[in-house]
Amino acid sequence: MESMKEKLTEYAQLLVRVGLNIQRGQPLVISSPVECAFFARLCAAEAYQAGCREVVMNWGDDELGRMKYLHAADEVFDTVPLWRRHFYNDYALEGAAYLAISASDPENLKGVDHSRIVRAQQASGRALKDFDRLQMCGGFPWCIASIPIPSWAKKVFPDLAESEAMDKLWEAIFQAVRITGDGRCVDKWHRHIETLAHRVEKLNQLNFKSLHYTNSLGTDLTVELPEDHIWEAGNDVTLSGRTYIANIPTEEVFTSPLKTGVNGVVYSALPLSHNGTIIDKFHFVVKDGKIVEERLQVLMTFFSPALFISSTRFSSSGAQKGPFLMLLLIVLPPYLALRRLTMNLSVRFFVLRVL
Numbered sequence: 001m002e003s004m005k006e007k008l009t010e011y012a013q014l015l016v017r018v019g020l021n022i023q024r025g026q027p028l029v030i031s032s033p034v035e036c037a038f039f040a041r042l043c044a045a046e047a048y049q050a051g052c053r054e055v056v057m058n059w060g061d062d063e064l065g066r067m068k069y070l071h072a073a074d075e076v077f078d079t080v081p082l083w084r085r086h087f088y089n090d091y092a093l094e095g096a097a098y099l100a101i102s103a104s105d106p107e108n109l110k111g112v113d114h115s116r117i118v119r120a121q122q123a124s125g126r127a128l129k130d131f132d133r134l135q136m137c138g139g140f141p142w143c144i145a146s147i148p149i150p151s152w153a154k155k156v157f158p159d160l161a162e163s164e165a166m167d168k169l170w171e172a173i174f175q176a177v178r179i180t181g182d183g184r185c186v187d188k189w190h191r192h193i194e195t196l197a198h199r200v201e202k203l204n205q206l207n208f209k210s211l212h213y214t215n216s217l218g219t220d221l222t223v224e225l226p227e228d229h230i231w232e233a234g235n236d237v238t239l240s241g242r243t244y245i246a247n248i249p250t251e252e253v254f255t256s257p258l259k260t261g262v263n264g265v266v267y268s269a270l271p272l273s274h275n276g277t278i279i280d281k282f283h284f285v286v287k288d289g290k291i292v293e294e295r296l297q298v299l300m301t302f303f304s305p306a307l308f309i310s311s312t313r314f315s316s317s318g319a320q321k322g323p324f325l326m327l328l329l330i331v332l333p334p335y336l337a338l339r340r341l342t343m344n345l346s347v348r349f350f351v352l353r354v355l
Contacts, residue, residue, distance in 0.1 A: 004170075007179050012042040014177065016050055018189050019143035019245045020097045024051030029091050031058040032101040035149045040054045040101060056091070062108045062151070066276070069112040077119040094207035095240075098135075098142040105151035109276025117275050138237060142243035146173060148226075155278075176249040182227040194244070196233035199253050203231040210261070217267040221286065224261025231255045 016022050028047045032040040037059075044055040068076070091098075109117065125132065153165035160168060174180070178188040211223045218232055234250030237243050263286060271280040285293035 003181055006183070007174055007181055008039065008042055009046075010179050010181075010183060010185050011147075011174070011177065012039065012046045012142070014185050014189060015099060015143055015145050015248060016046040016177070018042055018186055019049075019248045020141045020146065021242050021244050022047050022050045022052055022097050022141075023242065026051075027051050027054045027056065027091065027094065027096040028052050028099065029056045029058055029096050030101065031060065032097045033103050033149065034059055034061050036101050036103050036147055039147050043099060043101070048128060052097075056096075058087070062105050066108055066112065069109060069116050074116075077116045078123050080123050085127045088128050092131040092134045094138055095140050097140060097244075100142070100144045102144050103147045103149045103152060105149070106149070106155050106273035106274065106278050107276065110278075112276065114275075114277075138239045141238055141242060142246055143248060144246065145177070145242065145248045148173065178249075189245075193233070193235050196253060198252070200231045200233050203253065203255075211267070213264075215267070215269065217269060218265060218283070219267045221262070221264035221266045223257065224258040226258045229255050229257075258289070262286050262289045 002030065016028075020028070028044075030043060032041050032173060040057065044057075047055055135142060148166050148169035149167060150162050153169040154160075154162060156172075157165035157168050179185045180193065207229075208225055210225060213219055213221045213223070231253060232255065234247060234252035235243060235245045265283055265285045267283040268279075268281060271278050272282075273279075282294065284291045
């Protein structure tokens, strides 16, 4: 138990000191499920030790979220309360750091009317423009990380008892974030970011014209790259020059393709958990950078509106506006396929492979 406590403390230190790079006098907003309150407290304690001015909590709950989508009045999903707009936008304008502890039942919203989810996302996009703009341009540091909860652990390890599944998922997460109990994970992450920087440098030197992806499932996708395209890694810098890491763990090395130069078909190799629903065995047919065919009905009723919304946003690498896919080369253990891996900065295409 002592070893576990040390690992949890080290994890909190990693998120606050490296992921967010919290500065003295800076406020911190932590979004966390109520099930993860013990870890949110560890992160808050670490932030105060680093000189954080104030830690503000934003709690969430799977069961209450599901109740809302099932039973709330229909008009609720087309608006965002004024207090919530101020909460996100005002702290973002103030330069607060944002930590999201991501942990949810992968099928929490199974059976929910997906149009309600899409409408709520659309309303949020309209109401939180300052937050979204500053998040995407480096206006404040932000970091997303996960810890296990029983409903997630049992989905990943269905044949194990709940306690064993939790232990296995903790073990997998600690491995992914480079925590072994030796107290050196911060140093390991600094070296890891240097490794990613070397990969970015090599990819920029190669100056590929196009990338071609195939696999045994039927994926056959050609991705043309713009002239003088730039590869980037998972770490970033705020407008004030402070480094941060938006996702822990991250193995991201990514660029933006030519927006009309993506053609072919891509098949899912692992299940995807998206907004409380697990989607498996689907494929996209892409022509001239646009998704023109989707295999599963659930994708046609749920993903298509979300893709349309996201396709009009700028990418963080400065790609021009328009429907496009963002290409990422990432290394992830299979259990992370049950995490929500997409973000609202663009439509992203994820390739799971070992570099």
